[in-house]
Amino acid sequence: xxxxxxxxxxxxxxxTQQLFAHPWLERLTRTHIGVPVTxxxxxxxxxxxxxxxxxxxxxxxxGALFVGGLLLFTFVEYWVHRSVYHVRPRSAxxxxxxxxxxxxxxxxxxxxxxxxxxPWLSLLIATALLWGAERIWGYAxxxxxxxxxxxxxxxxxxHYSTHAFAxxxxxxxxxWEHHAMHHYKDPGKAFGVSSPLWDYVxxxxxxRAKPNLAARPLMxxxxxxxxxxL
Numbered sequence: 220x221x222x223x224x225x226x227x228x229x230x231x232x233x234x235t236q237q238l239f240a241h242p243w244l245e246r247l248t249r250t251h252i253g254v255p256v257t258x259x260x261x262x263x264x265x266x267x268x269x270x271x272x273x274x275x276x277x278x279x280x281x282g283a284l285f286v287g288g289l290l291l292f293t294f295v296e297y298w299v300h301r302s303v304y305h306v307r308p309r310s311a312x313x314x315x316x317x318x319x320x321x322x323x324x325x326x327x328x329x330x331x332x333x334x335x336x337x338p339w340l341s342l343l344i345a346t347a348l349l350w351g352a353e354r355i356w357g358y359a360x361x362x363x364x365x366x367x368x369x370x371x372x373x374x375x376x377x378h379y380s381t382h383a384f385a386x387x388x389x390x391x392x393x394x395w396e397h398h399a400m401h402h403y404k405d406p407g408k409a410f411g412v413s414s415p416l417w418d419y420v421x422x423x424x425x426x427r428a429k430p431n432l433a434a435r436p437l438m439x440x441x442x443x444x445x446x447x448x449l
Contacts, residue, residue: 222308226317227406228326235330236323247339249332252379256372258338262345263369266361274358281362288366295367296374297417300410328402334379341371374413381412400425 239245270281304321308314318326324333335341345368352360377394386395393415401409408423409415418424 222311222314225311225314225322226308227305227322228318230328230402231326233327233329235327235332238319238323247337250335250337252331252335252375255335255338255341256375258342259345259368259372259375263365263367263372266349266365266368270358270362270365274361276358276362280359281365284359284362285366285369288363288368289370289373290366291363292367292370292374293411293414294417296370296413297411297421300412301423305406305410325402325406328382331379331383334382335375370413377413396427397425 237245238248267281267285270276270284271278274281276284304317306317308317314322324330327333348364348367349361352364354360356363378398381395381398386392394412397409397415397418398412405425408425409418410423411418415424
């Protein structure tokens with residue numbers, strides 16, 4: 220079996236996979252989506268409120284840095300998905316590791332308990348980012364982080380929705396289509412989930428097939444009131 224097939228197997232439309240024999244370890248790999256979404260929406264709001272009310276930044280500067288953090292998250296999300304989760308494995312051990320952190324989601328994309336990083340792990344990462352941002356950039360770093368963590372919460376909502384619900388009949392439908400192409404057409408492209416922006420910047424978007432008018436029934440291509448040619 221090819222290493223890529225181990226790391227990112229073909230999708231199954233139902234079922235799940237047990238990653239650990241020990242029940243407590245297995246439980247730590249799963250989460251209800253409402254838990255991390257709530258945690259990081261509150262985390263981001265508290266940081267933004269602190270920067271606005273208790274620091275010299277004020278609403279204007281804190282708000283601008285918050286928006287910058289949102290944009291930064293979309294890039295980090297894209298980069299991690301492309302360069303960590305989907306980097307080509309060089310050994311069987313690396314392929315098995317990739318399967319545990321991401322490939323299991325590709326094999327069972329409808330497994331709702333594995334549509335988000337476990338909160339204990341994401342909180343550890345967020346706390347490390349908090350410490351680093353404050354040490355390096357001070358209050359500005361905290362304001363950027365508030366947007367970054369809010370972006371993560373919104374990403375979780377989008378990702379869960381694309382797998383759990385039918386696409387809406389509005390412009391948000393493009394997010395469903397974009398992520399579906401990543402899972403079912405080419406896992407080596409369309410890495411953005413919360414936004415396809417960086418796929419267009421770096422040329423990893425998947426081009427949609429143009430409708431083949433010649434293949435349509437003739438009556439659909441005739442003008443209103445005009446009989447179809449025989």
